[in-house]
Amino acid sequence: MPNIDDYIFQLDVDKGEHIIATYYLESKDFLAAAKAIAIGQSIGNPDVRTQRDSPQIMRDHLAKILDLRISLTSKQKGFLKIAFPIINFNIEEDGVTQILCMLMGGQMDIDIINHCVLKGVEFPKKVLDNFKGPKFGMENIMRRAKAIDRPFLGGIIKPKTGITISQLKEMVKELLEGGVDFIKEDEILGNPAFCPFEERVRVVSEMVNDFSREVGREIFYTPCINSDYPYFLERAKFADSCGVRAVHLNFWAGFPAYKALRDLDMKNAAIFFQKSGDKVITGVN
Amino acid sequence: MPNIDDYIFQLDVDKGEHIIATYYLESKDFLAAAKAIAIGQSIGNPDVRTQRDSPQIMRDHLAKILDLRISLTSKQKGFLKIAFPIINFNIEEDGVTQILCMLMGGQMDIDIINHCVLKGVEFPKKVLDNFKGPKFGMENIMRRAKAIDRPFLGGIIKPKTGITISQLKEMVKELLEGGVDFIKEDEILGNPAFCPFEERVRVVSEMVNDFSREVGREIFYTPCINSDYPYFLERAKFADSCGVRAVHLNFWAGFPAYKALRDLDMKNAAIFFQKSGDKVITGVN
Incomplete structure (x- = not known):
């Protein structure tokens, strides 16, 4: 059986064919932990090789540690680069889900990894x-808002929930008259009975678009479309058909949701990424 | 303007109309942090009230701290219960996305919260x-596998990636002859060119179903359908149409993906939840 150490350490890989991840790792056995990530997140069990772990599988499919074996033996913490072969997945369909799963999968659960x-x-x-x-991008958005020599000014609807459509209209009116370019509905406002999504988007977008025409610059009303599959896509389509200039999706919809939303290729609406709660992933404010 | 303290502390709420979350919280100002969560995750800004924060909004839409104000003033860490009114969202459509967003949203980012x-x-x-x-549930699954007075025996395909369909067939044959009830494809095996999803599911499911008929018990071949929306749903439909007994989806597909998958109401296939990487959420192995 081939020795995995002959394949797993490489100082260089083809950057066109690998996703290269940088980890910060702490472990009493840094070398074993690094191998556990590279093996466990690609071909198999960190410790047990099977008769089918062939040289070809190790060469083509095993993730590679971009370092010398000897550099890892005395470490207990530090940075680690691992290259994942993209041959292992279907970029278009497996997509964000598999990228995340490869990069941040089972290694998190392995005993020898402290952090x-x-x-x-x-x-x-x-x-x-x-x-x-x-x-579109910010440059396009700011040009359309005529926010050229001044800040792009945003306002958030508060209270973020509990308001009726007529209260929402009053607030939007005040915001428009106050000169905002961007009106954001907060991540808590989904599709409650007291302020239904389709009705409020129809009413508010008409009001905002009328005002936009009057003042000759675009205003980016951004309804919150945060919801489960397939509803966020339906809401996005509806909002775009009303001519809104952006939609807001929170990261708890799942990262792959952003790809599905971008793939809609909405005519008018930009996508506003909202990060509420992402500290569980990033660990930082 | 009404005083939010007259509304936010309640020892009791209607349990039929609230989602009640228990947090473990650490903060130098426990009281302010608790209020920041309850206010910030429901009606608005933790510190700034607007003229529209009416008694009705506070009564019906504000999340409630299930404790006495006085009990929180001397604390720096401990448990905290908060009740979120379900009136604030559409249970069916806003779903898992909004539940998570309400429970684990912006409060994570607030300075006064240490943990x-x-x-x-x-x-x-x-x-x-x-x-x-x-x-189906485990009882039904074990009965169908005739695993009544014995363990329900599972085997995982290794190497988890890099294998061709003919190698996969060999391994499945060995697993079947070895007596397994459950054959799992690992979370890394998406839809790579060297082992395409539809082809392998067609070939393996036929083999497994033939063997099942021969031995008179069901075997739960569980292809990995891990991928972006809408592909995981298409793969699930295809696998179910081939008569597979389960499909495997990893949590990186996003929690709302499970609801969409369950809503397919597949005829044959159970859903296998795979947790690789969930330590970013739970913090524990």
Whole structure:
């Protein structure tokens, strides 16, 4: 049986064919922990090799530790780079879900790892090309709002829930007259009975679009579409059809939801990413 | 303007109309932190009240701290119960996304919170009724496998990636002859070109179903459907149509993905929840 150490340590890989992750790792046995991540997140069990762990599987499918074996033996904490072969998945369909699963999967649960945080990722062009990126971008948005020589001014609807559509209209009116470019509904406002999504978006977008025409600059009313599959997509389509300029989705919808939303390729609406709660992932404010 | 303290502390709420969360919280100002969570995750800004924060909004929409104000003033750490009114969202559509967003949203980002972990949640019947729960359950699964007076025996495909369909067939044959009830594809195996999902599921399910008929007990081949929306749903439908007995989805697909998958109401296939990477949420192995 081939020795995995002959394959797992490489100082260099083809950057066009690998996703390269940088971890900060703490372990009493740094070397074993590093191997556990690279093996466990690609071909198999960290410690047990099977008769089918062939040289070809190790060469082509095993994730590689971008360091010398000897550099890891005396460490107990530090940075670690691991290269994951993109041949292991289907970039378009497996997508964000599999990328996250490869980068931040089972290694988190392994006993010998005391602490492991993903600090950075380099994606090859082949992967990046599969993601559309922002459709408009801030420069386009600020130009449309005529916020050229001044700040792009945003206002958030408060109270964020409990308001009726007529109260919402009053607040939007005040915001518009106050000169905002961006009106955000907060992440708590889904589709409650007292302020239904479709009705409020129809009413508010009409009001905002009328005002926009009057003043000759676009105003980015951003309804919250935060909800489960397939509702957030339906809400996005509806909002876009009303001519709203952005929609707001919180990260608890799941990261793959952003790809599905971007793939809608909405005509008018930009996507506002809301991070409420992401501290569970990042550990920082 | 009404005083929020007259509304936010309640020893009791209608359990049929609230989701009750238990947090473990650490803060130099426990009282202010508790209020920040209850206010910030329901009606608005923790510190700034607007003229529209009416008694009705505070009564019906504000989340309530289930304790006396006085009990919180001398604390710096401890448990905290907060009741979130379900009137604030649409249970069916806003769903898992909004529940998580309410329970684990912006409070994580607030300066005065040193540490805050969600420890438990009580759901009212109205919320639970909206989730279908397991379609089969372990008792049904074990009966179908005829694993009555013996353990339900599972085997995992290793190497988890890099194998061809013909190698997969060999391994499945060995597992079947070895007497397993459950054959799991690991979370890394998506839809790679060298082992395409539809082809392998068609080939393996036929093999497993033939063997099942021969031995007179069901075997739960569980292909990994881990992928982005809408692909995981398409893969689930395809696998179910091939008569597989379960599908495997990892939590990185996003929690709302499980609801969408359960809503498919697959004829044959149970849902296997895979937790690889959930330590970022739970903090524990």
